Amino acid sequence: MTPLTPPAISLRSATKRFATRSGAPFTAITDVTLDVAAGEFVTIVGPTGCGKSTTLSLVSGLEPASAGTVEVHGRPVTAIPEGIGYMFQTDAVLPWKNVLDNVALGLRYHKVAKEEAHSKARDWIQRVGLGGFEDRYPHQLSGGMRKRVAMAQSLIGEPSILLLDEPFGALDVQTREHMQDELLELWSGTGAAVVFITHDLTEAISLADRVVVMTAGPGTVKDAVQIELPRPRKVEEIRLTPEFTEIYRNVWNSLREEVEITRARGAANVA
Amino acid sequence: MSHDLLVAGEARPMDPETARTRRSLGRVRGKNRSAWVVYAVRALLVVAWLASWEIAARTIIDPFFYSKPSAIWDKLVVWFEDGTSHGSIWSNMAVTLEEAVLGFLIGTLAGVVLGVILGRSRFLADVLAPFIKGANAIPRIVLASLFVIWFGLGMSSKVATAFVLVFFAVFFNAFQGAREVDKVLVDNARILGASRWDLMRTIVLPSATSWILASMHVAFGFALIGAVVGEVVGADKGMGLLINQAQGNFDAAGIYAGMVVVTVLALVAEWLITRLENRLTAWRPPSGSQAAGI
Ligand SMILES: Nc1ncnc2c1ncn2[C@@H]1O[C@H](COP(=O)(O)OP(=O)(O)OP(=O)(O)O)[C@@H](O)[C@H]1O
């Protein structure tokens, strides 16, 4: 009998409550149960404020769970686990370091010698299509280019778990599709488990092995839809197939209710 | 929360946006009216001011109390050619400058280290807040007298006065700068594997740099004030001593001449600090203080 390899990420009834000024704790997510296998690409969709980013912060070890368990590679998360890459929802490149030093940052923290770190970083800068911009500072780059820097910064450590929080949310459609293809290419064959948050259903479906739909906040897993589209994929092509449209309709039906609940709440708060 | 009360009277760094606007304003002005017009008008203002002072001193006001530019000039000439009652003017300037620079360096170092540590440690900040606020409330000029008793008439009492003035100016800014570090930058660095020391070195200090540098402009002025005041209170050498003696002799021109020398020292130091600032913040759109030329 071979021992079962534990999933890369395993959340069991994970709940997160935040302290608030008024004293009553605010529940951001409740009872989230989710497994992500090594090499699996999972996308999470859900209405705004439902706790998607919070879920990632639990997996990354930046925030402890209030209840339930969070495990990475079978070990409970108590600190930041080894081999995690995390691209945050907001810009996190260091404004005072140029592209080269930003990309090499993780290696430098891991005591890799400067020359080696820089040559690896140059390689990654090429791979994300930023060759020639090594000496630029972030304020001299476009938003899309900064996202590429962040992507190279996360990927250079060859993470076994990659957490991406709306990485392409702020990009124009053409750049976004291009980056989606690039991401799939960079990821294929790495065996990394990916959790990718997005508001764009098309993006969610065209990238994923499985789309997870979360409920309106406090969020929990509502649905998980297996995406049986063949790989390797070209995102612009795959979304024109009839299978895709079928899946889209399913997922959207599930998500729509939650979005409407969230919207109604927003309206009630305004009223 | 007591923690928040620590933040008082800090010099805010200019945000890059304002800096850019100011800079472009400066550029537009420079293009429309060429720079030499600005200099010419400045020179004209100074000449007009000095001339009216000189004329007034020769006609309506009493030059014994108010002195006059020509007398101040004569005094400066005497100081630089024949020396002062306490050795050459250069040696007096050197003493004052050395005191100010020492106080500035030690004060800045202590202010930055303590400010950053307290800025990152809520617990320490909460514990120490009342003591720091208390110490800050002491009229620091009065301390100069105390330091003369403690450390004598030599250099160390002036260094100490300059130090306390510089320390608080830098401390509050470093503290604020360290607290305002973008949380997502810290989280990102932690994910990438930064140790505590890495965080300080690569995230907190660079983030706080614009705050710290903003305070250093004020701080060097404070260091000079500390040194000169310390010398006025009691010294055996330095610009403050010269000013104090001029006062004792009812020599208004001597006081003014001392002021002129100290002002020139301060301006030169300010210029050096601005150059340092530009080097340290090369990563962002050029800083405003230089662009605005103030
Ligand atoms: N540090 C915090 N303290 C208090 N409440 C928080 C904190 N972080 C998040 N929340 C709350 O938890 C809920 C979920 O936040 P989260 O950022 O996870 O949402 P999200 O699903 O990522 O939303 P979006 O799609 O808009 O990014 C929100 O209502 C938010 O206000």
Ligand SMILES: [Mg+2]
């Ligand atoms: Mg979010």
